[in-house]
Amino acid sequence: MAHDIVFFLAADDETAAATRLRGPGEAFDSVTCRFIDPDSAIAEWDMYFREPSAEAPPVEQLRGWTWPEWVTAPLNDGIEVFALPKRLTRALANASSTELEELACRWTTRLRSEDGDDMTDNDLLAVLQGVARLAASAVNTDGGLYSWSF
Numbered sequence: 001m002a003h004d005i006v007f008f009l010a011a012d013d014e015t016a017a018a019t020r021l022r023g024p025g026e027a028f029d030s031v032t033c034r035f036i037d038p039d040s041a042i043a044e045w046d047m048y049f050r051e052p053s054a055e056a057p058p059v060e061q062l063r064g065w066t067w068p069e070w071v072t073a074p075l076n077d078g079i080e081v082f083a084l085p086k087r088l089t090r091a092l093a094n095a096s097s098t099e100l101e102e103l104a105c106r107w108t109t110r111l112r113s114e115d116g117d118d119m120t121d122n123d124l125l126a127v128l129q130g131v132a133r134l135a136a137s138a139v140n141t142d143g144g145l146y147s148w149s150f
Contacts, residue, residue: 005038005149007031007131009138013083016146017072020081023148029137031130035120036111038147042068042084044110045128048103049091056110071146084135084145092128092135092145100128 006023008030010016024030043065047057057065068082084092095103104125111119131145138145 003034003150005033005036005147007033007038007084007127007134007145007147009134009141009143010146011143013071013144016081016083016144016148019146019148020072020079023150024146029134031127031134033120033122033127035115036122038080038082038149039067041107042082042088042147044107045092045103046085046088048106049088049095049099052099052102054102054106056106056113059114062110068147077150079148079150082147082149084147089135089138089145092132093139095132100132101125104128 004023008016008019008024008028010019010024010028019025019028040062044057044062047062047065051057066085068084071081071083074080104127107128108119108124111124135145137143
């Protein structure tokens with residue numbers, strides 16, 4: 001589980017990769033959260049928009065889903081930079097408030113079942129709303145949506 005996660009906008013993969021060592025910082029429009037696994041979150045969000053359901057998917061189904069791609073090769077320092085799939089970026093950009101609320105509830109249920117009391121204390125709906133705002137900007141500017149985590 002990553003301690004610090006930043007979802008951010010970047011013009012392209014090369015620009016996103018350049019954030020690897022220091023993080024996106026204030027130079028990038030971003031949403032920050034803590035104590036989630038960004039790759040499984042991205043996969044779960046993608047699954048929701050491809051196969052909508054209020055129910056959290058079985059763990060086996062989630063693990064079998066297409067996971068986000070690294071922008072930089074992973075090293076042993078725990079830092080990861082992922083590109084969100086373009087289809088997910090478009091789906092988040094066009095998501096209704098009802099869809100974001102349903103997804104946040106489903107995501108919360110899964111995290112609570114996996115992490116119990118150690119679950120993140122972030123407002124997951126607010127995180128999703130912030131990421132959806134970034135996604136809309138990415139679609140409008142033909143940029144990319146990324147996550148950086150440590």
